[in-house]
Amino acid sequence: xxxxxxxxxxxxxxxxxxxxxxxxxxxxxxxxxxxxxxxxxxxxxxxxxxxxxxxxxxxxxxxxxxxxxxxxxxxxxxxxxxxxxxxxxxxxxxxxxxxxxxxxxxxxxxxxxxxxxxxxxxxxxxxxxxxxxxxxxxxxxxxxxxxxxxxxxxxxxxxxxxxxxxxxxxxxxxxxxxxxxxxxxxxxxxxxxxxxxxxxxxxxxxxxxxxxxxxxxxxxxxxxxxxxxxxxxxxxxxxxxxxxxxxxxxxxxxxxxxxxxxxxxxxxxxxxxxxxxxxxxxxxxxxxxxxxxxxxxxxxxxxxxxxxxxxxxxxxxxxxxxxxxxx
Amino acid sequence: xxxxxxxxxxxxxxxxxxxxxxxxxxxxxxxxxxxxxxxxxxxxxxxxxxxxxxxxxxxxxxxxxxxxxxxxxxxxxxxxxxxxxxxxxxxxxxxxxxxxxxxxxxxxxxxxxxxxxxxxxxxxxxxxxxxxxxxxxxxxxxxxxxxxxxxxxxxxxxxxxxxxxxxxxxxxxxxxxxxxxxxxxxxxxxxxxxxxxxxxxxxxxxxxxxxxxxxxxxxxxxxxxxxxxxxxxxxxxxxxxxxxxxxxxxxxxxxxxxxxxxxxxxxxxxxxx
Numbered sequence: 245x246x247x248x249x250x251x252x253x254x255x256x257x258x259x260x261x262x263x264x265x266x267x268x269x270x271x272x273x274x275x276x277x278x279x280x281x282x283x284x285x286x287x288x289x290x291x292x293x294x295x296x297x298x299x300x301x302x303x304x305x306x307x308x309x310x311x312x313x314x315x316x317x318x319x320x321x322x323x324x325x326x327x328x329x330x331x332x333x334x335x336x337x338x339x340x341x342x343x344x345x346x347x348x349x350x351x352x353x354x355x356x357x358x359x360x361x362x363x364x365x366x367x368x369x370x371x372x373x374x375x376x377x378x379x380x381x382x383x384x385x386x387x388x389x390x391x392x393x394x395x396x397x398x399x400x401x402x403x404x405x406x407x408x409x410x411x412x413x414x415x416x417x418x419x420x421x422x423x424x425x426x427x428x429x430x431x432x433x434x435x436x437x438x439x440x441x442x443x444x445x446x447x448x449x450x451x452x453x454x455x456x457x458x459x460x461x462x463x464x465x466x467x468x469x470x471x472x473x474x475x476x477x478x479x480x481x482x483x484x485x486x487x488x489x490x491x492x493x494x495x496x497x498x499x500x501x502x503x504x505x506x507x508x509x510x511x512x513x514x515x516x517x518x519x520x521x522x523x524x525x526x527x528x529x530x531x532x533x534x535x536x537x538x539x540x541x542x543x544x545x546x547x548x549x550x551x552x553x554x555x556x557x558x559x560x561x562x563x564x565x566x567x568x569x570x571x
Numbered sequence: 572x573x574x575x576x577x578x579x580x581x582x583x584x585x586x587x588x589x590x591x592x593x594x595x596x597x598x599x600x601x602x603x604x605x606x607x608x609x610x611x612x613x614x615x616x617x618x619x620x621x622x623x624x625x626x627x628x629x630x631x632x633x634x635x636x637x638x639x640x641x642x643x644x645x646x647x648x649x650x651x652x653x654x655x656x657x658x659x660x661x662x663x664x665x666x667x668x669x670x671x672x673x674x675x676x677x678x679x680x681x682x683x684x685x686x687x688x689x690x691x692x693x694x695x696x697x698x699x700x701x702x703x704x705x706x707x708x709x710x711x712x713x714x715x716x717x718x719x720x721x722x723x724x725x726x727x728x729x730x731x732x733x734x735x736x737x738x739x740x741x742x743x744x745x746x747x748x749x750x751x752x753x754x755x756x757x758x759x760x761x762x763x764x765x766x767x768x769x770x771x772x773x774x775x776x777x778x779x780x781x782x783x784x785x786x787x788x789x790x791x792x793x794x795x796x797x798x799x800x801x802x803x804x805x806x807x808x809x810x811x812x813x814x815x816x817x818x819x820x821x822x823x824x825x826x827x828x829x830x831x832x833x834x835x836x837x838x839x840x841x842x843x844x
Contacts, residue, residue, distance in 0.1 A: 300735050321738040331662060334736035337728070338754035348740035349748070 246277035248435045249312035249402050251297065256307040258292050258459075266292045269307070270461045272454065276312075279429055279436040283443060283482065289459040290439045291331075292406050297437065298326040313400050324403075327396030331408040333388045335380045341391045342367065342376040346401035358477040366394040370428075382404050385413045386421055386521025393425075397432070399412060406427075410445060422448050442461075443483050455479045477506070485509050487548035497521035498566040500544070512550035516537070516563045526562045540566065587622035597813070614730030621807035625796075628686075629808060632792035633815065639702055639788055640771040643709040647767045651717030652760055655750055659719065659725040660734075674715045681776025684711060689780065702786050708777040713770050724759020725752065758827070765823045772816060 250273065251419040257269035268290040274280045282290040284559035295301035297309060299321035309317045316324050335344050345366050367373045370390035383391065386560065389409060396404060410418045426449050429436055448451045454464040455478070464474040467483070474480035478486070487509060492501025496513075499521040506544060519521045527547070528539040532548050536556045539548050550566070558564060604622065607615040654673075660665050676684050688708055693699050730752055737747045753760070776789040782791050789812060796805040 264809065290842055298739055300738070321735070322741045324739075325741070326739055328739040330732060330733060330736055332729070334732045336737070336755070338753055338757075339750075347737070349740070351737075351742040351746050351750075395740070459806060537590065 246400075248433055249275060249314075250276045250311040251403055251435055251437070253293075253297070253309075254308040256296055256309065257298065258301065259304055265459055266297075267303075269304070269458045270384060272461065272464070274435055274437060276435055277433045279287070279449060279451045281453045282437060282439045282456060283444035283446040283450075283453050284408055284441065284462075286441055287458075287485075288456040289405055290456050291318070293456075294328075294439050296408055297403070297407055298328050299324050305476065307365065325399065325401055327401030327404045327550075328395050329389070329392045329398060329404075329406040329409050329421075330413060333392040333412070335388055335441075336350050337380050340371065340377050341377055341383065341387075344380070345398050346394045347372035348395065352399070356479045361516065363394075363398055364396045367391075369397070370394045386417050389413065392430075392437055397434075398520075404432070404569045406433045406436065407455065408439055408441070411440075418445075424448065443509070445556050447483075453483075455482055457482075476520050485549060487512075487550075489542065489546050489548060490545075492524065493568065494520055495568070496567040497541075498568065509537070509549045510535075510551040511568050512552070513567045514550060514552055514556065514564045515567065517563045521565050521567075524566050526541070526560055526564060529554065529558065529560055540564075579671045580594055582635060597809075598804045600809050601813070602806075603803055604805075604810040606803065609803050609806070621801075621803045622811060622830075624804055625807045628800075629787075629789075629792045629796070629811075632787045632789050633811065635702060635786065636772055636789035637815075639705050639709060640768050642702075642706045643713060643771040644767050646706065646710050646713050647717040648760070648764060651714050651763065652721050652756070653748070655718045655721035655759075656730075656748060657755075659722055660731065669720070670826065673718060677715055679773075681712065684708065685780035688777075692709075700783050705778055705781045705786060706787065708781045709771045709774055712774065712777060713767040716766040716770065717760075718735055720763030720766065720786045721759045723755055724756040724762075727759075730755055749774045749786065751766070761823070763825045765820075765827060768823065769820065772819075781819060 252274075253270065253272040253358045254269065255269040255271065257265070258267040259265050269404045270293075272293075281295060281530060284290050292301060296307070299316070299319060303309070303317070306316065308315060308405045311324070335341075336347065339367055340346065342360070342363050346363035347540075354362075363374060363540065364373060370393055372387060372390055372394070375387060375391075380388065380391075389412070393409070402496070410421055413421065415490060422445055429449065430532065438449050440448075440449070448468065452465060453467055453470055454468065455462045457478050463479045470479060471483050474483065474486070477486065480486035485508065486506055488506050489498070490502055491498050491505050492503045493499065493505065498520070499522060500533075522542050524540050524543075525541045527541045530537045531554070535551045535554055538552060538558065539547065540550050552558075591605070602613065603609045605617050605619070606613055607620075647680045659671055685708055688704070689699075692704070692707070698704050726828055732757065734747050735753050737751045742750065773790060774788075775794070778788050779794070782788060787795065793805065793808050793812065796808045
């Protein structure tokens, strides 16, 4: 097996012909064998960045894309050796699953027997060997996704790119395949970039997460570091819920004040109102199974959410005091 | 009797009347071609004599029409399909203008196009007297139908995404066109081919000016027969035309239907869970 290559982007920006900036010039480095999740809302430029890496989109002048020590900026997509799994999978409907997987080898003029062997190996890897002769419209969504992955892997790509690989599937299947895909990708040791708008997907699949917003790279780091120490409110909000209030902390108790305090809903501890601190009102209560979610209102009209253990028994209209754990 | 039954009967009656109006003349014409003496009527008896005479007089025009139609079809496929693909890939203002320009010969009267062709190319030696002069006219007139039909199929099958996928797998332009674009646009290409073939075989307006006495096609020969021969011969000629055209049309429709059944699902269609 060849040594995985690093991806290095330098000053990669993209301006559409009409002048809109899809991507502000950014630098990004993904080390060899690493799995990076590009996370952000739709229209943040993450798919554009992916298309620049595989050569389907040309970045603005001055940008550089390097795979290892090789500058591939001027290379066509067909020369780059990048495996891409498209959001719609883009499987060829005129071919069987096996022919789809073998296609990259066919255009590389690899002898028929050899390419069929390799294509079957790839289908075995994604556990679809018995579906080799099926036409694409005879496969389920999850099977199509796996054929697309097998097809991208068959060419022994230097770099693997996945554009929203699970978005086209329904919720239950998505949850199941997320874990399966994570395990499979970890075993491949290929430098991989996954584009997603789903924070859970990013956290499970990515070794690191790069959060993007409006064409900018907001922050990059492990899921844990981003969650615990978000650099911007946007990052904090996108990875889970971030509550923000104007108050001050008296000890750990939330009290009237003018400091900006941010915290996660599960960090709130509710108790009987005491002599000090804000007196808060329970505006609504939702039982979620593993927790109870409260909508909390402060006397000055500020509102936020709090998560409490499932045995928490406050009801709408109760008065409580809020303190923040681990803050 | 309730209203819906009356409605159904009126509807059926209207349909039958329209069908009779359309098919009646065809049947009359066919019968005329088979009657010994049309002015005496069917009582004069039936004969295949007129068909024999048509064959003797005009067999050449029939084969020529097929040759012209096949040559037109070949040129339309070879140029029209790549043209449709280029127009699908580049949706700019220039592409739109090209598409409009391409459609122009359909809107311009055939006689005017033919005149323009004669003025511009009529003096090229050897061309004016050959069937290729007619083929050029037919291509001009039928090409937009091929481009439109193939282009619609390409857009429908989301071929731009499939093309990108093939590119990332290492396929060059020509491989992508032959392996991915053509097979997945096949329903549109077959529809286009059907249209081109039928339009070319029946084309009269352009051909009337473009032909020479040595390059008569079937429709021109038909006009000739109506003008100069017995009504029975002209009618028998129509019959021959129908006999040749109907199996061709049925065959092509069958091909198109088969193509539709095997037509690819649009890529963005939600897969079965």
